[in-house]
Each structure stands twice: as C-alpha cells, then as structure tokens.
Amino acid sequence: MGKPVIIEVKDLTKSYGDFLAVDHISFQVFESEIFGLLGPNGAGKTTTLEMIETLRPKTSGQIRIDGISIDENPNAIKNLIGVQLQAAGYSPNLKLLEIMDLFSGLYGVKINARELLEKVALQDKAKSRFKELSGGQKQRFSIATTLINQPKVIFLDEPTTGLDPQARRNLWDLLFDIRKSGTTLVITTHYMDEAEILCDRVGFINQGKLIKIDTPDHFIQSLIDQGFQREKPVRAASLEDVFIHLTGTEWKE
Amino acid sequence: MNQNNSPYNHTRATLALAKASFISIIRSPSAVVFSLLFPLIFILVFGFIGNSGIRIDVGIGKGSDTTNIIYKALAGTSIIKIHQEESSQEMEKELTRGKLDAIILFQKVVNPPQGKAPLQVSVRYTQASLTQGSVLRSVLTSILFKISKMHGDPLENIVQLTESTIQGRVYKSIDFILPGQLGFSLLSTGVFGTAFIFLSLRSTLVIKRFFATPVRRSSILLGEGISRIAFALIGAFIILMIGHFLFGFTLVKGWITVVNMMILSFIGIVVFMGFGFVVSGIAKNESSVPPLANIITLPQFLLAGTFFSISAFPKWLQYISNVLPLTYLNDAMRKVAFEGASLIDVSHSLGILALWGIGIYILAVKVFKWE
Numbered sequence: 027m028g029k030p031v032i033i034e035v036k037d038l039t040k041s042y043g044d045f046l047a048v049d050h051i052s053f054q055v056f057e058s059e060i061f062g063l064l065g066p067n068g069a070g071k072t073t074t075l076e077m078i079e080t081l082r083p084k085t086s087g088q089i090r091i092d093g094i095s096i097d098e099n100p101n102a103i104k105n106l107i108g109v110q111l112q113a114a115g116y117s118p119n120l121k122l123l124e125i126m127d128l129f130s131g132l133y134g135v136k137i138n139a140r141e142l143l144e145k146v147a148l149q150d151k152a153k154s155r156f157k158e159l160s161g162g163q164k165q166r167f168s169i170a171t172t173l174i175n176q177p178k179v180i181f182l183d184e185p186t187t188g189l190d191p192q193a194r195r196n197l198w199d200l201l202f203d204i205r206k207s208g209t210t211l212v213i214t215t216h217y218m219d220e221a222e223i224l225c226d227r228v229g230f231i232n233q234g235k236l237i238k239i240d241t242p243d244h245f246i247q248s249l250i251d252q253g254f255q256r257e258k259p260v261r262a263a264s265l266e267d268v269f270i271h272l273t274g275t276e277w278k279e
Numbered sequence: 280m281n282q283n284n285s286p287y288n289h290t291r292a293t294l295a296l297a298k299a300s301f302i303s304i305i306r307s308p309s310a311v312v313f314s315l316l317f318p319l320i321f322i323l324v325f326g327f328i329g330n331s332g333i334r335i336d337v338g339i340g341k342g343s344d345t346t347n348i349i350y351k352a353l354a355g356t357s358i359i360k361i362h363q364e365e366s367s368q369e370m371e372k373e374l375t376r377g378k379l380d381a382i383i384l385f386q387k388v389v390n391p392p393q394g395k396a397p398l399q400v401s402v403r404y405t406q407a408s409l410t411q412g413s414v415l416r417s418v419l420t421s422i423l424f425k426i427s428k429m430h431g432d433p434l435e436n437i438v439q440l441t442e443s444t445i446q447g448r449v450y451k452s453i454d455f456i457l458p459g460q461l462g463f464s465l466l467s468t469g470v471f472g473t474a475f476i477f478l479s480l481r482s483t484l485v486i487k488r489f490f491a492t493p494v495r496r497s498s499i500l501l502g503e504g505i506s507r508i509a510f511a512l513i514g515a516f517i518i519l520m521i522g523h524f525l526f527g528f529t530l531v532k533g534w535i536t537v538v539n540m541m542i543l544s545f546i547g548i549v550v551f552m553g554f555g556f557v558v559s560g561i562a563k564n565e566s567s568v569p570p571l572a573n574i575i576t577l578p579q580f581l582l583a584g585t586f587f588s589i590s591a592f593p594k595w596l597q598y599i600s601n602v603l604p605l606t607y608l609n610d611a612m613r614k615v616a617f618e619g620a621s622l623i624d625v626s627h628s629l630g631i632l633a634l635w636g637i638g639i640y641i642l643a644v645k646v647f648k649w650e
Contacts, residue, residue, distance in 0.1 A: 037326070053387070079491055080490075081490055082488060099377040101493045104491060104493045105493055107491075111488055113483075113484050114483040114487035115298075116485060117299065117303050117485055119302070119303045120302060124299060125299070127299070130295070131291050131295020131298075132295060132296070132494045134287045134292060134493070173490075177305065
C-alpha cells in the first residue's frame with residue numbers, strides 16, 4: 027500500500043506490576059482510512075487507545091502521529107487528534123452549545139457550533155442539556171466535539187455500544203462522512219458485522235497482544251480458504267435487516 | 280487542516296472552564312440551597328425571634344456601694360439583670376452597643392452638706408437602648424417613690440439622682456447572626472462544592488475529556504476555582520444586601536464596609552476551598568464526601584460562634600473554638616461590620632486564617648488526585 031502513514035506504533039507496552047495489559051504492540055494506520063481494533067473485553071483495546079491519545083502514560087515503546095513523537099510534544103498531538111471516550115465525559119447540566127463553547131475555549135479555536143451540531147443532526151437539541159440526550163444522541167454529540175479542532179485523526183472507543191440498529195447505522199453514515207473529508211478514524215468495537223462494514227483494515231487484539239492485521243475481506247477469505255464453513259448457511263438478509271425493514275431507517279430520537 | 284497557528288491561549292481556556300463551571304453550579308439546586316437559602320432561613324428565624332422578652336441589663340459601676348437600699352431593691356426586681364463581673368472598659372463598650380441598657384454608680388457621700396442626701400446615684404443610659412432605658416427609668420422612679428414613702432422623707436433627702444444618656448448604636452441580634460451565617464455559607468460552599476465538583480469531574484470522565492485537549496491542569500483548577508469563588512461572593516453579597524435592607528444589619532461605614540466584608544469573604548472562601556480539595560482527595564467516591572465534609576463543617580457550625588457567642592461556652596470548649604478558622608472569620612466579619620474595624624485592625628484574625636490556608640493547601644497538594 028502506497029498510502030502515507032499517519033499513526034506509527036512500535037513495541038507499545040503497558041504493564042501494571044507483573045500484568046502486561048498491552049504487550050509489545052506495533053502497527054501503522056494510513057491516512058484517511060478507518061482502522062479497527064477488535065478484540066474481546068479486557069483485551070487491551072482501550073488501554074492501547076488511551077496511550078495513543080496521551081491520556082495514559084505508556085510503559086515503553088514509541089508512538090508517532092503525523093511524524094510527531096508523543097514523548098516530545100504531547101500537546102501538538104492533542105491538537106491533531108479528536109477523542110471520543112467510551113463513557114460520557116460531559117457536564118450533565120450544560121447545554122450542548124455551552125459545551126461546544128467550552129471546548130472551543132479548551133482547544134483555543136473559533137468554531138461554528140451550530141454547523142457542527144447540524145453535521146451530527148443535533149441542531150434541534152442545541153439548547154438541550156447533555157443529560158437530556160438519548161444514548162445515540164450522546165454518542166453523536168461526543169463525535170461533534172471531536173471535530174472542534176479539525177483533527178487529522180479521530181479515536182472512537184466503542185461508539186455504537188448500547189445503540190439500537192437505527193442509531194447504529196446512522197452513526198456509521200456519520201463516520202463515513204467524516205472519513206470522506208480526509209480524516210483518519212481509529213475505532214474499537216466488538217461487533218464484527220460493524221467492523222466488516224466500516225473498517226478498511228482491522229487488527230485483532232487478545233490478551234494484550236496484537237495477533238494479526240489485514241482487511242476484513244482478506245481475513246474472511248483466508249478463513250474460507252482453510253475450509254471453514256458456517257453451521258448455518260447465510261441467507262440474503264439478517265434479522266437486523268428485518269428490524270430495519272419493519273421499523274424504518276429514520277432516526278428515532 | 281489545523282488552522283490554529285496562533286499560540287495556545289491558556290487564559291482563554293481557563294475562562295471558558297470558569298464560565299462552564301459557573302453555569303453548572305447555578306443549575307445545581309443543592310449549591311443554591313446550601314449557600315443561599317439555608318443562611319437566609321436562619322437569618323430570618325433569628326432576625327425575628329431576636330430582641331423579644333423584656334430584660335434589662337444594668338451594669339453596676341466600679342467602686343459602687345452595694346449596701347444601700349436602692350441597690351437591693353433594684354437587684355430584687357425580676358426583669359433587671361445586674362452585671363458586676365465585667366471590667367469598666369468592657370461595660371462601657373457594652374453600653375455603647377446596647378448590650379447593657381444602663382450603668383449605675385452608687386456612691387456614699389460622707390458628711391453630706393446641709394440639705395444634701397447621703398447617697399449619690401448616677402445613671403447613664405444609652406441611645407443604643409432607649410426603650411429598655413425608659414423601662415429602667417420608670418422602675419427606678421417607682422423604687423425611689425416607695426423608699427421615700429417608707430421613710431416619710433422627701434426624695435431629695437435620701438438620694439441625689441443624676442441621669443445622662445450616652446451615644447450608642449444598637450447591637451441587634453442580626454448583627455451577630457448574619458456574619459456567622461455568611462461565614463458558614465462560605466464554609467459549606469467551599470468544602471462541599473469543591474469536594475463534589477472534582478469527584479464528579481473524575482467519575483463522569485469529564486476531566487479525562489479535558490485532558491484530551493491541550494489545556495493545562497492548572498487551568499482546570501483555576502477555572503473551577505474562579506467559578507466557585509464568583510458564586511460564593513455573589514451569594515455573600517446577596518446575603519449582605521438582604522440582611523441590611525430587610526433586617527437592618529449594621530454596615531457602619533456603608534459601602535466601605537461592604538467592600539471589606541467582600542474581601543473577608545474572598546479570603547474565607549479561598550481557605551475553605553482548600554478543605555474541599557483535601558476532602559476530594561481523600562474521598563473514595565461521591566457517597567463518602569458528605570461524612571468527610573460534615574466532619575469539617577459541623578463542628579465549626581456549632582463551635583465557631585455561628586449561632587452562639589463563644590464566650591457562652593465553658594472554658595475547655597473555648598479552647599477548641601479558638602482553634603477553628605471559622606471562628607476567626609466570624610470574628611473579623613463582626614468587627615468590620617459593626618465596629619467599623621479596618622482590615623488592618625483584624626489582621627490577627629486574618630493571620631490565623633492565612634496560617635490555616637497555608638497548612639490546608641500544603642495538605643491538599645499532597646492528597647489531591649487527578650484520576
């Protein structure tokens with residue numbers, strides 16, 4: 027692949043005493059791709075992400091984003107990235123516009139808050155308090171705040187956990203939109219159907235180790251080539267397709 | 280992509296934090312209830328039950344002759360409370376404040392000249408307590424009338440009475456209660472508010488999201504601090520104004536006194552926020568904040584002269600009172616508001632508050648946790 031590298035992770039390690047939460051992980055993320063870190067709960071996905079996001083000190087290893095080393099200039103990296111945390115992360119009593127205003131101050135940039143809210147279809151909620159939003163709305167708002175500093179890379183930690191099928195699919199559309207504007211996306215998820223649709227490439231993490239990286243297609247094809255067969259033949263539609271068909275695609279919130 | 284070429288503005292980040300935090304505070308009902316509503320309710324209650332019931336406090340001048348019949352009659356009157364323990368200096372001060380309604384001096388006249396009585400009684404009333412004074416005057420008159428009738432002697436032959444009224448200002452119960460409530464409001468805003476905000480910032484991951492931006496940690500502390508101080512000072516101002524205009528709280532030098540009171544409030548809230556930082560550092564979760572915060576606030580609520588004057592406590596309890604920071608804030612506030620003391624006049628109290636402040640912030644730095 028001739029694409030330029032935007033994130034370079036080498037031998038990244040995090041240990042808590044004897045326990046290796048992240049065990050010498052190395053990978054690259056290319057510009058304007060959607061990269062997925064997949065793995066069971068507790069595999070070390072979030073820890074890996076938070077070390078790259080400068081939120082957790084690493085034990086050893088190197089991280090570079092857009093050529094900048096995280097050790098040399100963490101603040102420059104903070105200006106390059108947008109971060110969506112797994113759980114909330116906003117003052118419940120503030121209105122969305124007020125939170126936007128706060129973060130534009132924290133990033134030191136001028137923004138058009140309404141335009142950003144429109145991008146995530148929350149323009150009608152501009153004057154609602156954060157705590158009044160539904161789960162899907164909270165996730166979308168959270169993504170809107172990651173866009174404030176016009177980052178080159180956005181990190182999303184399980185963005186669709188707990189969302190209903192409509193909200194999930196609409197969030198995918200939003201992520202595709204963001205990618206289209208040239209932004210690189212790194213996400214974690216444990217929904218494989220989601221990774222298959224969203225991600226250009228995925229890496230599997232288990233017990234702190236990065237097992238393999240490839241495109242979803244290659245992974246699937248190589249498993250089939252080994253003679254793997256599903257117990258139940260796949261039909262042209264899934265139950266989720268039925269759900270969407272019966273309840274519509276419009277955003278319910 | 281990143282259009283932001285100008286250097287990062289920490290002041291802007293700090294102020295953005297302060298603004299957001301301030302909005303959060305005024306939207307949280309408990310903050311408003313604790314720092315405004317409670318003190319106002321106490322002021323209301325004590326403001327109204329204050330000066331009720333007739334009791335006349337009479338100081339007996341030093342060197343008085345207490346063997347005479349007038350003194351005995353006076354002391355036997357149920358509504359009159361005789362004060363003799365205080366020094367004459369203290370008595371004078373209490374007279375100007377109306378804490379004493381009058382000072383009476385009884386002097387024996389040895390070998391009175393012809394036509395003069397052998398006893399001289401001088402009564403000094405005070406403008407600070409004119410009503411009580413006039414009650415005393417009629418009590419005295421009736422005592423003298425009875426004695427004169429008993430002796431069958433005209434009054435002039437028994438006693439030489441001189442009366443005068445000194446300048447004074449009433450020390451109302453609101454003048455005592457309000458500074459105490461103000462001090463307590465600052466204490467609870469400082470301790471509870473600060474302790475809760477940092478715990479909830481941690482537990483809701485808000486602080487983690489802040490860390491993902493280029494903001495400095497000092498800006499987060501400063502921003503939260505500014506908003507809480509602003510909130511506390513606005514609260515203090517409202518309490519002062521309601522106290523003054525609705526309950527006649529004395530602000531001796533007018534606006535100068537208000538400004539001095541606000542400066543004292545500022546010093547108070549800063550010191551008390553230090554306790555809040557310590558609590559947020561020690562507390563494991565939000566439910567362990569109230570017990571810890573209560574350990575700090577409740578004893579001061581009761582012992583620092585918020586409701587009762589410390590001088591009413593037994594000596595051993597006074598030793599404890601005289602250690603608590605709120606005692607010194609209350610004391611300074613009362614002196615400034617009623618006696619018109621300057622901040623320099625109360626520098627002893629401020630010095631002890633400053634010592635508390637230094638100590639508590641050293642501890643806060645040690646125990647404070649970001650995550």
